[in-house]
Amino acid sequence: MKTVDQLTELFRQQGLRVTPQRQAIFGLLHGDDRHPTVESLYEAAQARMPTISLKTVYQTVNDLAAMGEVVVLDLGTGSYRVDPNVEDEHHHLVCTRCGKVRDVPLDLPDVHLPARSRRGFTVSAVEINFRGLCDECAAQPA
Numbered sequence: 001m002k003t004v005d006q007l008t009e010l011f012r013q014q015g016l017r018v019t020p021q022r023q024a025i026f027g028l029l030h031g032d033d034r035h036p037t038v039e040s041l042y043e044a045a046q047a048r049m050p051t052i053s054l055k056t057v058y059q060t061v062n063d064l065a066a067m068g069e070v071v072v073l074d075l076g077t078g079s080y081r082v083d084p085n086v087e088d089e090h091h092h093l094v095c096t097r098c099g100k101v102r103d104v105p106l107d108l109p110d111v112h113l114p115a116r117s118r119r120g121f122t123v124s125a126v127e128i129n130f131r132g133l134c135d136e137c138a139a140q141p142a
């Protein structure tokens with residue numbers, strides 16, 4: 001993901017207003033590989049900037065997603081997850097107990113569906129989620 005300065009520049013080029021609140025969100029997302037939920041981003045942003053609203057966080061994430069700077073994922077953990085890693089193609093490890101998400105760089109041989117199975121679909125992406133327990137959850141009694 002781009003740095004706060006690069007994103008500020010990009011937003012201005014698109015004619016979008018860049019506020020300190022938005023910059024705080026850029027900073028929180030940059031280098032975060034935990035795939036935060038919008039709610040957890042909001043909490044972290046509020047700690048730095050008590051006046052920030054949940055709406056601003058949603059709006060900023062939506063703008064970033066529309067520009068292709070983050071991807072918003074539904075990995076079945078109950079909340080949308082914001083993924084700032086748009087540079088490296090990757091798949092995900094998902095903890096079914098605590099919802100932890102981690103990137104897995106994985107070079108899979110091209111997965112092709114035979115035409116018969118595609119049912120007329122044009123396939124543009126393949127996503128693989130490895131589900132199970134993370135190390136912390138596995139170490140705890142159920």
Ligand SMILES: [Zn+2]
Pocket residue numbers: 095096097098099100133134135136137138
């Ligand atoms: Zn876990």
Ligand SMILES: [Zn+2]
Pocket residue numbers: 035083085090091092102103
């Ligand atoms: Zn990811």
